[in-house]
Amino acid sequence: DQQVKQNSPSLSVQEGRISILNCDYTNSMFDYFLWYKKYPAEGPTFLISISSIKDKNEDGRFTVFLNKSAKHLSLHIVPSQPGDSAVYFCAASFSGNTGKLIFGQGTTLQVKP
Amino acid sequence: GAVVSQHPSWVICKSGTSVKIECRSLDFQATTMFWYRQFPKQSLMLMATSNEGSKATYEQGVEKDKFLINHASLTLSTLTVTSAHPEDSSFYICSRLAGAWDTQYFGPGTRLTVL
Numbered sequence: 001d002q003q004v005k006q007n008s009p010s011l012s013v014q015e016g017r018i019s020i021l022n023c024d025y026t027n028s029m030f031d032y033f034l035w036y037k038k039y040p041a042e043g044p045t046f047l048i049s050i051s052s053i054k055d056k057n058e059d060g061r062f063t064v065f066l067n068k069s070a071k072h073l074s075l076h077i078v079p080s081q082p083g084d085s086a087v088y089f090c091a092a093s094f095s096g097n098t099g100k101l102i103f104g105q106g107t108t109l110q111v112k113p
Numbered sequence: 114g115a116v117v118s119q120h121p122s123w124v125i126c127k128s129g130t131s132v133k134i135e136c137r138s139l140d141f142q143a144t145t146m147f148w149y150r151q152f153p154k155q156s157l158m159l160m161a162t163s164n165e166g167s168k169a170t171y172e173q174g175v176e177k178d179k180f181l182i183n184h185a186s187l188t189l190s191t192l193t194v195t196s197a198h199p200e201d202s203s204f205y206i207c208s209r210l211a212g213a214w215d216t217q218y219f220g221p222g223t224r225l226t227v228l
Contacts (some may be wrong), residue, residue, distance in 0.1 A: 034216060043117070043206050043219035044157070089157065092161060099145060099210050103156045 003027045004092050005102035019077040021107050023090035026071065030092040034101070035075045038087045047088075048075070064070050074104060080111045116140045117209055119220035126197055127228055134192045136163075136207030142187035143209040147217065148180075151204040163190040163207075188206045197227040 005024045013019045023033075031052040036044035050057040050064045050073070057064050063076045077084055085107050091101040120135045136146060146163040159197040161182055162170040169182035179201075181193040194201055204224050 036219075041204070041222065041224060043119075043208070044218055046211070046218065049216055098155045099147070099158055099217065100162065101147075101157075103158070105156045 002105075003030075004056060004090060004102050004104040006088075006090060006107050009105070010108040010110070012110045012112065013080050015082055016079045019075075019080045019084065019109055021075040021077075021088050021090075021109065023073045023075075023104050024071060025073075025092050027092070027094070027102075028071065029094045030102075032093045032094055033064070033073050034091045034093075035062075036091060036103075037084075037091045038089060038106070038112050040087075044089060045073065077109075080109075082111050082113050085109055087113050116218045117207065117220040119205075119207060119223050121223060122221060123224040123226075125226045125228065128198055129196055131193055131195045132197055132225060134194075134205055134207075134225075136190045136192070136220055138188045138209045141209065143190075144187060145210055146184060146190040146193070147208045148182065148190070148192050149204065149206045149208065149219075151222075157206065160192075165190075194225065197225070199227045201225065204228045 001084050004044045035047040037047050040045040048059050048062045048064050055066050066073045067071040076102050087106045091107045093101050126132050140202045144165045148160045149157040151157045160175045163182045163184040165184045171177045184190040204222050206222040208219040
């Protein structure tokens with residue numbers, strides 16, 4: 001039972017354009033969502049997060065949007081840079097779950113110069 | 114800089130042997146650490162929650178007798194893969210809580226290959 005889903009395994013965008021990575025979840029108890037960036041053979045690096053009391057969180061070039069009614073979140077990267085090329089995972093957790101994160105399958109982003 | 118380290122970064126072993134992976138919290142005393150496993154082109158799957166001074170909590174389907182976790186100090190958790198088999202070949206990653214909500218800092222991972 002995949003509670004967090006990233007239905008696009010890969011995405012390719014041109015440098016300078018916007019990258020939009022999508023994530024859907026099924027468990028309505030999730031109240032905290034995170035995006036991680038991962039390079040091959042390395043551990044994930046935290047990018048940005050959002051709690052369920054918000055619908056948007058912005059940090060520099062990265063913005064995460066949360067649509068609770070649709071159980072959907074997205075990560076916008078603008079402008080995209082070649083260094084952003086990596087695998088992006090969304091993750092979710094809920095209060096009282098002692099910090100456990102449920103990860104999506106990941107989306108490989110390629111930003112072409 | 115890195116706040117979680119893992120050792121070794123990669124290991125190759127023969128089937129039937131045991132392998133120990135260390136996870137260290139470098140800047141913070143962590144009472145709770147997590148162990149994940151990632152198969153190629155798949156998601157990170159939580160294996161267990163490592164609790165300092167007490168038994169680890171394993172996720173459903175993870176054999177506790179095969180994946181031994183020891184969290185003997187506030188900065189070190191170890192995962193021992195006992196009697197490893199080729200199907201245990203994977204990328205093992207540990208993490209600790211960052212303090213804010215459920216954000217976690219991850220180690221660089223350990224690539225295990227069982228021949």
